[in-house]
Amino acid sequence: MSQPDTRQRLLDAAERLFAAEGFHNTSVRAVTSEAQANLAAVKYHFGSKEALLEAVFERRLVPLNQLRRERLEAVRAAARQHGGRPVTTDVLRAFIEPTLAFRDHGPGAEAFVRLVGRAIAEPDDTIRKIFMQLVNPLFILLYDTLGEALPELSATERFWRLHFAIGSLSHAMCLAGHFQILPTGVTSLPDATALTAMMLNFLTAGMEAPCA
Amino acid sequence: MSQPDTRQRLLDAAERLFAAEGFHNTSVRAVTSEAQANLAAVKYHFGSKEALLEAVFERRLVPLNQLRRERLEAVRAAARQHGGRPVTTDVLRAFIEPTLAFRDHGPGAEAFVRLVGRAIAEPDDTIRKIFMQLVNPLFILLYDTLGEALPELSATERFWRLHFAIGSLSHAMCLAGHFQILPTGVTSLPDATALTAMMLNFLTAGMEAPCA
DNA sequence: TCATAAATCAAACGTTTGTTTTAATAGGAA
DNA sequence: TTCCTATTAAAACAAACGTTTGATTTATGA
Numbered sequence: 001m002s003q004p005d006t007r008q009r010l011l012d013a014a015e016r017l018f019a020a021e022g023f024h025n026t027s028v029r030a031v032t033s034e035a036q037a038n039l040a041a042v043k044y045h046f047g048s049k050e051a052l053l054e055a056v057f058e059r060r061l062v063p064l065n066q067l068r069r070e071r072l073e074a075v076r077a078a079a080r081q082h083g084g085r086p087v088t089t090d091v092l093r094a095f096i097e098p099t100l101a102f103r104d105h106g107p108g109a110e111a112f113v114r115l116v117g118r119a120i121a122e123p124d125d126t127i128r129k130i131f132m133q134l135v136n137p138l139f140i141l142l143y144d145t146l147g148e149a150l151p152e153l154s155a156t157e158r159f160w161r162l163h164f165a166i167g168s169l170s171h172a173m174c175l176a177g178h179f180q181i182l183p184t185g186v187t188s189l190p191d192a193t194a195l196t197a198m199m200l201n202f203l204t205a206g207m208e209a210p211c212a
Numbered sequence: 213m214s215q216p217d218t219r220q221r222l223l224d225a226a227e228r229l230f231a232a233e234g235f236h237n238t239s240v241r242a243v244t245s246e247a248q249a250n251l252a253a254v255k256y257h258f259g260s261k262e263a264l265l266e267a268v269f270e271r272r273l274v275p276l277n278q279l280r281r282e283r284l285e286a287v288r289a290a291a292r293q294h295g296g297r298p299v300t301t302d303v304l305r306a307f308i309e310p311t312l313a314f315r316d317h318g319p320g321a322e323a324f325v326r327l328v329g330r331a332i333a334e335p336d337d338t339i340r341k342i343f344m345q346l347v348n349p350l351f352i353l354l355y356d357t358l359g360e361a362l363p364e365l366s367a368t369e370r371f372w373r374l375h376f377a378i379g380s381l382s383h384a385m386c387l388a389g390h391f392q393i394l395p396t397g398v399t400s401l402p403d404a405t406a407l408t409a410m411m412l413n414f415l416t417a418g419m420e421a422p423c424a
Numbered sequence: 425t426c427a428t429a430a431a432t433c434a435a436a437c438g439t440t441t442g443t444t445t446t447a448a449t450a451g452g453a454a
Numbered sequence: 455t456t457c458c459t460a461t462t463a464a465a466a467c468a469a470a471c472g473t474t475t476g477a478t479t480t481a482t483g484a
Contacts, residue, residue: 006431022335024236028472038433043473045431121330121386123234143395155397157410163387164380164414171379172372174333183355185367197424198369202376205421206414218461240442250463252444257461261442 007045009035012108015056019111019118023053023127054130057119060102060112061134067098068138072145079148086149089204095142096169096199100192103176110176117173120166139166150207157211165203172199219257221247224320227268231323231330235265235339266342269331272314272324273346279310280350284357291360300361301416307354308381308411312404315388322388329385332378351378362419369423377415384411 013034017026028049032039046052071094079086103110119131143162150158172195190198225246229238240261244251258264283306291298315322331343355374362370384407402410 020335022236024234025336027470029470038431039472040434040474041432049472118333118335121333121383123232123330124237140395155395156399156402159395159398160384160402160407160410161414163383164411167380167383168376169379170383171333171375175375183352183367183371186371187368190368190372195372198372199376201421201424202373202418206418209413209417212409212413239440241440250461251442252464253462255443 006035006037006041010037010041010045010052011056011059014052015108015115016111018053018056019115022118023122024124028052050126050130053127056112056115057131057134060105060109061116064098064102065134065138068095069141071095071098072138072141076145076148085151086145088146088149088207089200091142091145091149092165092203092207093196093200094145095138096203097196099169100172100196100199104192113173113176114178117170117176120170146207153211161207164206168199168203218247218249218253222249222253222257222264223268223271226264227320227327228323230265230268231327234330236336240264262338262342265339268324268327269343269346272317272321273328276310276314277346277350280307281353283307283310284350284353288357288360297363298357298361300358300419301412303354303357303361304377304415304419305408305412306357307350308415309408311381312384312408312411316404325385325388326390329382329388332382358419365423373419376418380411380415 010031014026014031017030017034021030028042029039031052032041035041042049042052046055072091075086075090075094099113103113116131119128120135122128122131139162143158146158146162147153147155153161222243226238226243229242229246233242240254241251243264244253247253254261254264258267284303287298287302287306311325315325328343331340332347334340334343351374355370358370358374359365359367365373
């Protein structure tokens with residue numbers, strides 16, 4: 001029997017199922033069945049289905065957020081050191097590169113990326129707040145750092161351009177490995193590095209566009 | 213009693229609740245209760261809960277799609293008439309302007325915009341296919357028209373840049389009237405016209421960015 | 425070895441789910 | 455009126471839901 005850590009197996013199964021079927025469309029029984037655990041194990045290890053979702057988010061989002069924060073702070077520090085502004089594309093890269101590269105962080109990570117990509121648009125207030133509580137401080141840091149890179153941009157413009165970028169990113173996260181029919185001419189799917197390069201190229205141009 | 217059209221009241225209630233709480237988190241009883249109709253009315257008028265969702269999509273998406281298609285075809289025709297390419301920002305505007313302006317199309321339209329913004333990232337295959345079946349032909353037309361505006365762009369680049377744009381748009385649609393805390397300096401929220409202008413400015417720059 | 429805690433288990437809790445059935449009510453045409 | 459169809463209504467369906475209980479097993483440390 002592979003029963004080393006029931007808690008871990010529950011997190012793995014919940015991560016996969018919540019990403020593939022959605023939170024409300026996934027039953028606790030489906031999770032415990034896939035994890036080869038007893039139905040009551042969710043209550044024992046986490047307390048409730050919602051607390052399980054919170055644990056799924058926290059397990060991967062806490063280290064990912066720390067990495068993204070470090071990269072953003074590094075860009076800020078480097079700019080301050082040579083007395084200039086941070087470069088827009090560096091700021092965006094500090095946030096986006098670790099995010100898209102995360103899908104290669106072992107099995108389940110790809111499902112997690114899809115789960116996170118959807119969480120920001122989650123209708124259920126309780127669920128969205130669980131997620132936002134974890135990522136909002138980072139969004140604020142990104143917003144502030146973009147303000148240092150683009151001081152001529154008004155707060156309103158910067159706010160909405162950041163949301164446009166977040167939309168592009170989260171949509172691309174949802175598409176990870178979840179592919180529809182491709183148009184003729186689009187042969188293969190890009191890896192995380194190539195996708196990051198394309199997205200940075202696109203979003204940097206949008207961020208730096210002169211105001212109309 | 214306001215009982216002119218039970219079918220219409222069911223669509224209105226379902227539209228609002230599906231957008232606010234999500235499809236799987238909304239019960240048929242909640243819909244019929246808000247519509248002041250009998251529980252069995254959903255089965256009688258639509259057949260099932262899923263068929264009700266499909267009707268919610270179709271009621272507004274069919275005319276909206278027709279408008280977007282006309283606007284896209286008009287841009288194509290105008291370009292062909294004077295023997296040149298369509299302009300990128302005109303192509304994007306033809307699709308985006310009617311989409312964002314739709315939230316002012318009477319009561320319930322704002323909720324519908326949010327519902328559509330989320331539908332593209334819907335985990336449930338059945339639901340996403342109901343939606344995709346309605347919008348995919350338009351996405352293909354948009355993809356082709358962008359190819360006429362930007363013939364130097366590779367199919368892969370164009371494909372992903374379109375997805376980045378769709379991500380920005382759908383995220384902005386989800387945010388409509390559903391606002392979180394605003395950062396200092398961001399005072400008021402833009403109307404559909406102002407938001408369209410900002411988004412077009414952003415996405416046009418991204419679309420026309422030189423390849424790295 | 426024994427006691428204590430941690431973990432797992434089967435089973436049932438009461439509710440809620442989407443759906444269905446059957447009867448009652450309305451409204452217009454003959 | 456009378457008949458027929460369209461619509462509404464109340465009630466129940468079986469199934470699935472998240473949660474909880476209490477007993478049992480497993481592991482740990484004295």
